Amino acid sequence: MADSTALVLTGPPALAPLLARGALLSPFKRPRSDVEFPRTRLVLPGLRVDLVRLAAYERVCGFPTGEDALPVTYPHVLGFPLAMRLMSGRDFPLPLLGLVHTSITVTRHARMPASGAYELSVHVEGLVPHRRGTEAMVVTEVRGGGELVWESRSTYLARHRTHRLTAAPREAGVREPLPSVAEWRLAGDVGRRYGAASGDRNPIHLHPLTARLFGFPRAIAHGMWTVARCLAAHGVTECCHLRAEFRAPVLLPGTVTYAARDGRFELRGREDRIHVTGDVYPA
16 A cells, blocks of 8 residues: 555554544544545554454354354454544544445455464555445455465445536446345344444444434344355355445344355345345355
């Protein structure tokens, strides 16, 4: 990343103060895609996985427990506090309140033992116009033994008024519906359980009352939980490339249909509303 500076951390930052800081600063930010963004790359060396929290994550997402290998989505959880530190800062131009995770791509280059030590780094790659506002691209990289073993790119959307001529159009094309594989009835506490395991305790996921403050009729599932749950059902274990797009929130409690064929998957709700689409294939 050009013109960046590295800031080495001694431990993962606490999420609660970052959420509070981001919430307090949000009303003072006026999002645009043509402004500066933080160039700092946060680095956390010598990271070791908390095996108790990992087991809780595996249980709530449906992954097998007790295996000495990280689920393909778990490094996102490890990098989330660093991403939050960047996105809650004064120099990040988009308001944290209302920021929506719209997509993620992941490449796992090597098997990742749960007992290993890793170096984690996170940086903001840039801002791009979107038809509904501005998206930030956040890059997370994990190294083991000096080698890049996992990397991801997440897009986060800040909605605001924009000009259609300058906004990037949505990718065209309608894909053929996938065959249904399973129907899942989701309990109302899925957001709280995933929040406890991942550390992401955004109020929109925890309780109907707090979700209503942000315009949702009920609590909604974490987007990364929906992807992890699909991958657990898919049985992804080895090196792979993943691309997922979050289309619509999943209300809790609720019923969804998991559909898949070959490397494609999707999560559908009532009247075949698409919540998540994705592809996963060997890297």
